[in-house]
Amino acid sequence: MKIAVCAKYxxxxxxARRIDPQTKRLDRSGEGALNPFxxxxxxxxxxxxxxxxxxxxxxxxxxxxxxxxxxxxLAMGADRIVLVADEAAAGSDLVATSRVLAAALERESPDLVxxxxxxxxxxxxxxxxxVAERLQRPLISQVAELSLExxxxxxxxxxxxxxxxxxxxxxxxVAVSDAIxxxxxxxxxGIMGAKKKPQEAVSLADLGVGAEEAGEAxxxxxVEALNDPPPRGDTEKIEDDGSAADRIVEFLxxxxxx
Amino acid sequence: MRFLVFVEHHEGRLQKDSLxxxxxxxxxxxxxxxxxxxxxxxxxxxxxxKYGAQRVHVDDDVLLDKPLPQxxxxxxETLLADQQFDAVLFAASVxxxxxxxxxxxRLDAGLNYDLTDLAVxxxxxxxxxxxxxxxxxxxxGWSSEPRxxxxxxxxxxxxxxxxxxxxxxxxxxxxxxxxxATMVEQAHEESEGxxxxxxxxxxxxxxxxxxxxxFGLVEELAKAxxxxxAATRAVVDAGWYPYSTQVGQTGKTVSPKLYVAVxxxxxxQHKVGMQSSGLIVAINKDPNAPIFEYADLGVVGDxxxxxxxxxxxxxxxxxx
Numbered sequence: 001m002k003i004a005v006c007a008k009y010x011x012x013x014x015x016a017r018r019i020d021p022q023t024k025r026l027d028r029s030g031e032g033a034l035n036p037f038x039x040x041x042x043x044x045x046x047x048x049x050x051x052x053x054x055x056x057x058x059x060x061x062x063x064x065x066x067x068x069x070x071x072x073x074l075a076m077g078a079d080r081i082v083l084v085a086d087e088a089a090a091g092s093d094l095v096a097t098s099r100v101l102a103a104a105l106e107r108e109s110p111d112l113v114x115x116x117x118x119x120x121x122x123x124x125x126x127x128x129x130x131v132a133e134r135l136q137r138p139l140i141s142q143v144a145e146l147s148l149e150x151x152x153x154x155x156x157x158x159x160x161x162x163x164x165x166x167x168x169x170x171x172x173x174v175a176v177s178d179a180i181x182x183x184x185x186x187x188x189x190g191i192m193g194a195k196k197k198p199q200e201a202v203s204l205a206d207l208g209v210g211a212e213e214a215g216e217a218x219x220x221x222x223v224e225a226l227n228d229p230p231p232r233g234d235t236e237k238i239e240d241d242g243s244a245a246d247r248i249v250e251f252l253x254x255x256x257x258x
Numbered sequence: 259m260r261f262l263v264f265v266e267h268h269e270g271r272l273q274k275d276s277l278x279x280x281x282x283x284x285x286x287x288x289x290x291x292x293x294x295x296x297x298x299x300x301x302x303x304x305x306x307x308k309y310g311a312q313r314v315h316v317d318d319d320v321l322l323d324k325p326l327p328q329x330x331x332x333x334x335e336t337l338l339a340d341q342q343f344d345a346v347l348f349a350a351s352v353x354x355x356x357x358x359x360x361x362x363x364r365l366d367a368g369l370n371y372d373l374t375d376l377a378v379x380x381x382x383x384x385x386x387x388x389x390x391x392x393x394x395x396x397x398x399g400w401s402s403e404p405r406x407x408x409x410x411x412x413x414x415x416x417x418x419x420x421x422x423x424x425x426x427x428x429x430x431x432x433x434x435x436x437x438x439a440t441m442v443e444q445a446h447e448e449s450e451g452x453x454x455x456x457x458x459x460x461x462x463x464x465x466x467x468x469x470x471x472x473f474g475l476v477e478e479l480a481k482a483x484x485x486x487x488a489a490t491r492a493v494v495d496a497g498w499y500p501y502s503t504q505v506g507q508t509g510k511t512v513s514p515k516l517y518v519a520v521x522x523x524x525x526x527q528h529k530v531g532m533q534s535s536g537l538i539v540a541i542n543k544d545p546n547a548p549i550f551e552y553a554d555l556g557v558v559g560d561x562x563x564x565x566x567x568x569x570x571x572x573x574x575x576x577x578x
């Protein structure tokens with residue numbers, strides 16, 4: 001059983017985020033981290049692998065320095081990383097990103113491809129369906145409970161109307177919700193061992209993807225302008241120094257909410 | 259401009275958000291058509307006319323009975339091979355997001371998602387997309403056709419214009435891999451549990467609560483405030499609280515006078531379900547939680563300290 005987990009290197013959530021007015025892309029120059037939603041997918045892959053033979057491969061598209069953040073997945077127990085690091089892939093939209101990731105995944109040909117619920121920088125929650133389409137594999141998304149039996153994955157997932165249960169034969173693509181598990185923390189031994197695990201950086205050429213098929217050249221959407229958000233009413237943010245409850249009551253009285 | 263709107267339905271009714279998108283497309287002018295996919299949906303097709311569709315393309319096929327995305331990609335590809343549209347619009351849902359994204363890959367067509375408005379400027383379609391926790395608004399465009407657009411849920415209200423639509427049946431050509439996934443159980447509306455939609459005050463809890471046992475804290479506060487208890491998707495998915503109390507994109511949309519968010523980070527999926535609340539008070543220990551962007555009063559602190567104190571104070575105030 002070979003499981004590929006698609007993971008993204010995102011700006012650290014504690015850092016102030018901005019869009020570079022020149023490139024109109026998210027400024028990714030600061031500290032980065034493994035997308036927290038992908039940690040649930042890594043955890044799920046490790047659980048599925050436990051008690052059987054198998055391999056968990058992290059597949060990512062990002063700058064070379066992403067490796068350091070992605071190693072957290074290795075420290076948790078994943079076996080290796082394949083990172084598509086190529087300047088020509090920067091600024092890829094859904095069409096271009098899915099093409100590059102699908103090419104990297106095809107090279108691995110895993111039994112199961114897992115995604116996290118969304119990237120916390122783009123909030124897209126759309127990539128898995130595009131990748132499943134390119135791989136021509138069945139898809140189950142938003143999965144809160146996953147099981148595997150006799151070559152079929154079964155996912156329970158929430159929709160607007162309650163819970164669906166969907167079966168898909170392997171090889172398949174599954175996107176998991178962040179409620180599916182409580183990810184483990186890497187052990188000290190895991191962290192020490194992570195650096196020694198295989199970490200491969202590949203280029204678009206290695207994957208047979210032309211530079212014109214990736215990045216902005218391979219994208220089909222454009223950013224036309226950046227605008228300020230519509231104004232909103234006064235908001236107040238306080239740190240609790242022991243009197244926050246009093247302030248809330250005062251506020252509710254001011255606004256005649258109680 | 260010629261628009262195609264993907265119209266969803268559930269248990270014999272057209273979904274409100276997709277009708278809202280239909281009305282929006284009608285307001286932009288041009289030709290507005292809808293596509294309706296399912297089994298036994300012929301009856302529903304004419305209904306879309308009332309909201310601005312001039313024609314409804316229908317594939318009524320048993321293979322489209324379950325709300326699975328991949329057969330719908332095949333259906334849309336079949337239709338789009340035959341008919342030219344400038345744009346294909348989707349109201350975001352669990353189903354339609356998957357359909358739109360997979361269709362983008364199938365056609366190599368640009369998809370802009372999480373849009374909160376659409377406009378035609380200088381004859382060009384422009385999408386408005388809030389980014390970085392809605393702190394910046396991005397105008398987005400397309401460099402290919404058809405332009406695929408996924409609209410944030412709850413964005414446009416349906417408006418009955420009273421028109422009628424031609425019904426144009428078509429037959430989809432399916433791919434084997436698209437039919438590989440099967441739905442074993444299909445969700446249907448649960449009616450048990452108290453309704454939170456009518457409550458004037460809602461105290462909602464998220465993962466920050468730490469565990470199901472701590473719901474007592476928010477139940478007590480809700481009781482003191484005379485309100486109802488709600489939960490986020492993460493908490494419901496984890497089995498801490500019933501689905502009937504869930505607020506957000508895949509749960510209820512509420513607009514109480516007061517919404518107290520406890521241990522809720524406030525991702526977009528939650529925001530769309532409660533942003534029209536009168537007053538929003540948020541308590542969260544993470545100062546970077548997105549909810550602080552739109553809470554009227556945001557408190558950075560430990561909910562386990564603040565909530566019991568707040569409950570006591572509210573009780574004392576009410577008793578006085």
